Amino acid sequence: MSIGTMLAILGASLAAIAGIGSAIGVGIAGEAAAGVVAEDPKKFGQTLIMQALPGTQGIYGLLIAFIIMLKIGLMGGSGILDLTVAQGAAILAAAAPIGIVGVFSAIAQGKAAAAGIMLIARKPEELAKGMIYAAMVETYAVLALLVSFLMLNAIGL
Secondary structure, eight states: OOHHHHHHHHHHHHHHTHHHHHHHHHHHHHHHHHHHHHHOGGGHHHHHHHHHGGGHHHHHHHHHHHHHHHHHTSSSSSOOOOOOHHHHHHHHHHHHHHHHHHHHHHHHHHHHHHHHHHHHHHOGGGHHHHHHHHHHHHHHHHHHHHHHHHHHHHOOO
C-alpha cells in the first residue's frame, strides 16, 4: 500500500473523529435531560429530541469517511487505488474541516442543547426556542461538511 493511500485512509479516520464530539455533546445534553426527567418523567420526549441534536456531527463525519473509502476503493470490491502522496494528502486535507469542526461544534451544541433542556424544565412550551439555540451551532458543522464534500469531489484520482 502506498504512502498516498495511507494518507487517504488517515483522512477517512480524521473525518470519523467528529463522532468524538458528538459523543461528548450528546453526553452533556443527556446529563441535563436525566435531571429534568427525574423531576418530571413526562418531559422525556422533549428532552430526548434536544439530546439527539449534537449527534449529527458524527453522522457528517461518517458520511465523509464513507465517501473517502468509496473514492479510494476501500469499499465496494473494486480494489484499493495506489494513490500518489499528493492525492493522499489532498484527501487528508479535505477530511480536516468536518473532522475538526465536527468535534468542537458538537461539544458546543451539547452545551446549547443542555441549556435548552433547562428551558424546557421550566417552560415546556418553549421547546422550539431551545431547539433553535442548539440548531444555530449546527450551521457550522453543515458548512464544514459542505467544504469537505466539495474538496473531495474536486480531487481527481
